[in-house]
Amino acid sequence: SCGINFDKYDNIKVEVTGENVPQPAETFQSAGLCQFVLDNVKKSGYLKPTPVQKHALPIIMSGRDLMACAQTGSGKTAAFLLPMINTLIRDTKDLIITSQHCEPHAIIISPTRELAIQIFTEARKFSHGSIVKVVVAYGGTAVYHQARQVMDGCHILVATPGRLIDFVNRGRITFSSIRFLVLDEADRMLDMGFMPDVERIMNHSTMVPNGERQTLMFSATFPVDIQRLAGKFLHSYLFLAIGIVGG
Ligand code: ADP
Ligand code: MG
Numbered sequence: 001s002c003g004i005n006f007d008k009y010d011n012i013k014v015e016v017t018g019e020n021v022p023q024p025a026e027t028f029q030s031a032g033l034c035q036f037v038l039d040n041v042k043k044s045g046y047l048k049p050t051p052v053q054k055h056a057l058p059i060i061m062s063g064r065d066l067m068a069c070a071q072t073g074s075g076k077t078a079a080f081l082l083p084m085i086n087t088l089i090r091d092t093k094d095l096i097i098t099s100q101h102c103e104p105h106a107i108i109i110s111p112t113r114e115l116a117i118q119i120f121t122e123a124r125k126f127s128h129g130s131i132v133k134v135v136v137a138y139g140g141t142a143v144y145h146q147a148r149q150v151m152d153g154c155h156i157l158v159a160t161p162g163r164l165i166d167f168v169n170r171g172r173i174t175f176s177s178i179r180f181l182v183l184d185e186a187d188r189m190l191d192m193g194f195m196p197d198v199e200r201i202m203n204h205s206t207m208v209p210n211g212e213r214q215t216l217m218f219s220a221t222f223p224v225d226i227q228r229l230a231g232k233f234l235h236s237y238l239f240l241a242i243g244i245v246g247g
Contacts, residue, residue, distance in 0.1 A: 012051055018238035022058035025049060028082075031057035037086045040126045041078075050075035052242045057083055060216065065237035067217045067230040074242060076184070076218045077122050080108075084180050085127045088155050091179075092131065102150050103177035104157040107205075109198060111188040113138040113160060119184065120158045132156060139163045147172060161189065161197040168204060175204045178213050186219040186226050195225060202233045210235040 025031035028041050028049055049057060052070040059066050060083035070076055084106055092105060108123075110116040120136035127134060135154035137146040139162045150157065150172055157164075157173070167173045181202065183189070189198055205213060215234050219226055222241070230237065 012243045014051060014055060015241040016055060016238060018064075019236065021238060022062050022064075024054040025057050026054065028057075031082075032061050033057075033082060033086050034089065036089060036130065037082060037126060040128055041082065043128075044122075044125050046078065050079075052076055052240070053079045053082075055240050055242070056080065059238050059240065060084070060214065061086070063214060065215050065234040066240060067219075067222075067234055067237055068240040068242075069219050069222050070240075070242035072220055077119055078126070080180075080182050080184070080216050080218065081119070081123050081126050084156070084182070085123065085130070085132060087179065088132050089127070089130045092155060101172055101174050102153050102157070103174050104154055105177055106156045106180040106182070107164070107175075107178060107201075108156065108158045108182040108184060109161055109164060109189070109201060110158060110184045111160065111192055111194060113140060115185060116158050116160055123156055123158065127156075134158065137163045137167065139166075161194040161201065164201055165197045168201065175207050178205050178208045181205045181213065181215045183215075183217045183229075186217050186229065187221045187223060190223065190225050195229075199229070202229075206233075 028038055052068060052074050056066060056068055056079035060080065068076065088105055108119055110119055116136050116138050120134055123134045133154045134156040135149045137150060137157065137159040139160055150167060183198065189195065217230055217234065
């Protein structure tokens with residue numbers, strides 16, 4: 001869909017630290033994505049994975065937690081959405097819908113309404129035609145409509161921290177079926193003062209045992225507060241840095 005030239009990133013410095021690092025995937029096919037997801041990737045106009053995608057896809061596909069640092073515009077969204085959607089399509093049984101609350105299988109926390117909507121749109125493209133249902137929720141708008149959508153049930157919930165905390169506090173969402181928790185643009189959430197909310201949300205996710213939940217963090221930079229958060233909530237994770245990452 002877009003004519004972005006990622007070739008300039010081909011010789012970029014890549015650092016991966018942690019135990020048992022999977023081989024990077026040179027193509028979307030070799031990342032082990034199912035044909036259904038590959039078809040949606042193709043429809044999106046993505047010809048080959050960007051550097052962060054080459055490394056993150058096999059890591060997430062193998063079930064590992066990940067802390068990934070890469071600059072804005074490097075393709076971090078698909079890096080987490082593709083393996084997540086692949087897993088949810090493969091494993092998802094029927095949605096658990098009760099009149100009481102929603103139990104999403106994946107929650108993506110995003111700092112702003114605009115970014116949340118972008119992630120939501122990409123997630124819909126990559127899951128198009130599957131049973132995976134995606135909902136987006138953000139503040140600054142009437143809660144009623146979004147609450148209805150969330151209560152109707154979803155597999156993937158993309159939300160800003162404030163609105164998510166609001167739903168959690170009202171008992172509209174529980175974390176008991178969480179398979180993926182993603183913190184996108186972690187450094188921006190820090191700058192915007194969302195860390196207390198984010199940490200409260202991440203604490204909720206720990207009600208699901210480590211082995212049954214993957215926690216993924218994405219950031220452009222890696223300041224100490226993000227390092228601390230990674231150390232606290234990620235489990236035997238891999239650290240991936242693409243290009244020069246400031247601290
Ligand atoms: P980031 O989250 O790292 O800032 P995005 O995920 O928003 O970056 O991606 C930036 C742009 O590049 C988006 O328009 C996205 O659709 C596009 N893009 C991402 N990956 C690819 C790819 N493999 N091939 C072509 N375009 C891509
Ligand atoms: Mg992004």
